[in-house]
Amino acid sequence: MVENLPKKLKQPKPENLQKRAKRTINSFFEVFGEIDTSLDAGLSTKYIPYLLFLAVLAILYIANAHQAEKMVRKINKLEAEVENARADYITLKVEYMYLGKQSEISKRAAELGLSQEVGKIKRITTEPPKEK
Numbered sequence: 001m002v003e004n005l006p007k008k009l010k011q012p013k014p015e016n017l018q019k020r021a022k023r024t025i026n027s028f029f030e031v032f033g034e035i036d037t038s039l040d041a042g043l044s045t046k047y048i049p050y051l052l053f054l055a056v057l058a059i060l061y062i063a064n065a066h067q068a069e070k071m072v073r074k075i076n077k078l079e080a081e082v083e084n085a086r087a088d089y090i091t092l093k094v095e096y097m098y099l100g101k102q103s104e105i106s107k108r109a110a111e112l113g114l115s116q117e118v119g120k121i122k123r124i125t126t127e128p129p130k131e132k
Contacts, residue, residue, distance in 0.1 A: 098104060106116055 109115070
């Protein structure tokens with residue numbers, strides 16, 4: 001019977017790893033060296049429009065952030081005002097409903113000297129005018 005064994009993983013050779021690392025580090029320093037020499041010679045005028053564009057983008061980004069914060073503060077302030085107005089509305093509505101009850105109306109009418117009829121309601125009728 002055949003025995004199952006795990007596959008052997010290929011181990012990279014240590015000298016290949018060092019070559020790769022050297023290439024990466026060397027290429028990094030080569031790029032950095034190119035930048036360094038270009039900065040030593042002075043900033044080329046061909047990059048000025050790009051730098052101005054980036055500066056304008058940075059200013060727009062900062063302005064947009066300030067505008068967003070300002071709007072958030074304004075929204076919070078308006079939400080607080082709406083809450084206060086809603087509370088005032090509910091208070092006035094409850095007060096109006098309370099004053100509209102018949103018992104409250106009769107109390108206010110009593111202060112004015114008016115009273116509610118307790119007996120039968122009297123009907124007032126008028127006769128139509130007679131023609132001559």
